[in-house]
Amino acid sequence: MKSSIHEAVGESRTTPEEELLESIAALEVSVGKERDAQNELDQLRLEVEQADPAVKEAKEQIERLRARISVIDQELEKFKNKSEDEKDERTFGIKVIEGRISEAELRLAEITETRDLREKRDILHGIIEGAYSKARKGILTEVRDDANQRIHELLPNNDITIAEIDRCLKLKDQEAGSMGETLSVAYAFLATLFDRSEHQLPFVVDSPAGAIDLDVRRRIGELIPTLTSQFITFIISTERPGFVSSLKKSSSDEIQFLTIFRKGPRTKRYEDEARKLDGTMESSDGFVIADEAFFDDFQMESEEV
Numbered sequence: 001m002k003s004s005i006h007e008a009v010g011e012s013r014t015t016p017e018e019e020l021l022e023s024i025a026a027l028e029v030s031v032g033k034e035r036d037a038q039n040e041l042d043q044l045r046l047e048v049e050q051a052d053p054a055v056k057e058a059k060e061q062i063e064r065l066r067a068r069i070s071v072i073d074q075e076l077e078k079f080k081n082k083s084e085d086e087k088d089e090r091t092f093g094i095k096v097i098e099g100r101i102s103e104a105e106l107r108l109a110e111i112t113e114t115r116d117l118r119e120k121r122d123i124l125h126g127i128i129e130g131a132y133s134k135a136r137k138g139i140l141t142e143v144r145d146d147a148n149q150r151i152h153e154l155l156p157n158n159d160i161t162i163a164e165i166d167r168c169l170k171l172k173d174q175e176a177g178s179m180g181e182t183l184s185v186a187y188a189f190l191a192t193l194f195d196r197s198e199h200q201l202p203f204v205v206d207s208p209a210g211a212i213d214l215d216v217r218r219r220i221g222e223l224i225p226t227l228t229s230q231f232i233t234f235i236i237s238t239e240r241p242g243f244v245s246s247l248k249k250s251s252s253d254e255i256q257f258l259t260i261f262r263k264g265p266r267t268k269r270y271e272d273e274a275r276k277l278d279g280t281m282e283s284s285d286g287f288v289i290a291d292e293a294f295f296d297d298f299q300m301e302s303e304e305v
Contacts, residue, residue, distance in 0.1 A: 140165045143192055150188035154219050160185065183212055187220055187227070194227045203228040207235060214242035221246030225253075237299045244296075257295035262286045270298060 049056040081093040091097060109118055144165050151160060160181050163172035169189060190203075208224070209217040221243045224231055235243070248255055261267055263285055273294065274280045274287045281288040289295075 143189075143196070146195075147185075147189045147192040150191055150223075151185055154184050154188055154223060155181065155216065162189070183209070184216060184220065187223060191223060191227045200229045202230040202232055204232045206233070207239060208233050209235075209239055209243040217242035218246040222250040225251040240296070255292075256290065257292040259289045259291070259295045259298050260286065261298070261300060267300070270294075270300075 049059060078092040079094050082095055083093065084096060088100065091100075109115060144162050147165075148161050151158075151162070158181060160174075161172040162169050162185065164170040169185060171185070194200075194203075203224070209220050212220070224247060261270065263271060271287065274289045275282070277289060277291050277294060279290050
């Protein structure tokens with residue numbers, strides 16, 4: 001961020017202000033030129049009108065048409081009126097008329113003895129809405145119970161339970177859990193959803209186990225291969241212990257390890273090692289290394305990567 005600010009501001013802090021003042025002065029000159037040009041254009045138009053009567057007549061015609069458009073626009077406004085005060089013959093608001101037509105159709109249906117059909121329709125709508133509500137409640141309850149079972153398997157010594165699933169996960173008897181508990185609940189919930197889905201999508205997570213202890217890290221590492229057929233994660237070196245080893249042990253597929261870092265004084269040793277490996281990709285400011293041993297050996301704080 002500091003480098004970006006330095007590149008934008010430059011060596012002098014006053015240079016941007018000076019450039020702004022120069023730009024403002026240039027803008028004022030341009031505005032003056034525009035004003036002079038407009039005055040000149042108006043004068044030319046006046047001269048043309050005086051020299052050619054046809055031009056004057058065309059201008060008057062344009063003004064008459066504009067006045068007519070204004071009158072028509074005012075006439076159209078009455079069709080947008082939503083007032084219910086006027087009688088039918090003096091009502092022009094389209095929405096009001098549509099509402100009155102609906103009321104008239106209802107009265108007509110009652111008069112022509114079609115009320116029974118409307119009642120049957122309303123009953124059918126009620127059955128459909130009730131079935132939807134019941135199905136939704138049943139699905140959410142089933143997902144909640146399955147997720148709670150996974151939470152118990154993941155955190156056997158913690159008394160944390162999902163009480164309700166609505167627009168978010170609501171925990172029983174508490175507003176929120178610790179960072180580790182919250183992350184574990186999220187994984188358990190996602191695992192339940194993945195098991196119920198007919199489609200397999202890549203599962204992408206940033207720092208999947210950074211804020212939890214080693215024991216829970218191992219459990220999460222063991223759980224993730226059962227969630228999805230493709231898992232993509234971004235971690236720093238301090239997040240590897242307990243997580244990567246259990247993830248590798250539990251996965252039946254080959255895992256691709258990529259190490260990505262930016263060039264700098266503290267990465268000189270890693271840069272030399274990376275250039276010796278096959279498949280290393282080097283850019284002007286960084287490296288991408290596809291090697292598990294290099295991945296395991298790499299040590300760097302997040303703010304330095």
